[in-house]
Amino acid sequence: MQKKFVLLxxxxxxxxxxxxxxxxxxxxxxxxVQPLIESGKIKLTIPDTPKSTQQKYYS
Structure with missing residues (x-):
């Protein structure tokens, strides 16, 4: 069963x-999360520093 979700x-x-x-x-x-980032379905607010403590994710 595949889980589907959307982060708004x-x-x-x-x-x-x-x-x-x-x-x-x-x-x-x-x-x-990582597979969704790699597929382009989720984006990072700070793409230059993906492990930043300030990092947020959005779709």
Missing amino acids: VLSCRKEISEFLKIKSVAYAMKRY
């Missing part, structure tokens, strides 16, 4: 993992 607002890594109900932020990023 700016979200940080912790908010995304909470939305997905995944306790591990690292797992949520690796399993769900």
